[in-house]
Amino acid sequence: MEDSIGGSSSNDNNIIKEQDRLLPIANVGRLMKQILPQNAKISKEAKETMQECVSEFISFVTSEASEKCRKERRKTVNGDDICWALATLGFDDYAEPMRRKSRTKIQEASTNQNDLC
């Protein structure tokens, strides 16, 4: 992983606005807060470090999924590609629950569709 945290860009102009490169700090902080004990605090620096880290994580996984699609000559990245990328990159603990969740969502969607018919 390079030191220039933030990944590459498909934009013509290689400068990416900060708000496009990072997830909102308030949301990141809120998620972190849910995990901590009630009396714990999170420094601004910790939230910003996590912000950078999450962007890099998304870039890392998406890049791997994108490469798979390129090799298979497909234009659309789907949920299975993300799960495959997670497993390939060693996030096996993530991949299986995600696959199950994805399957459940698809089943729910088709059930709802059948109910409408």
Added chain:
Amino acid sequence: MMDNVGGSSSNIAENSGIIREQDRLLPIANVGKIMKQILPPNAKISKESKETMQECVSEFISFVTSEASEKCRKERRKTVNGDDICWALGSLGFDDYAEPLRRYLQRYREQELDRANNPPKRG
């Protein structure tokens, strides 16, 4: 890692044990925007893949924060700082992330120090 992706909560909506979706997940538009930056211009991203990534990112944050929190608890500290996040990443095997983030943290602190020493002049 648990299968109920999203982690536990000490900050529960209306004490009911249910965390609202918008508190548990990061905004899908922002997640999609970051993903789009990585893909070639002609590529597309399905809604399902954004939702999968959304879930995944929440779990990643929970996972790392939980480890950092445990370190603070053991050291009897109340505030989680950037070093704790870097330590947690290294501890969980994300060594590729930890080192660049330590460098980022160093630069961040230098900038903060610089800002404190040279406050902007008011016209």
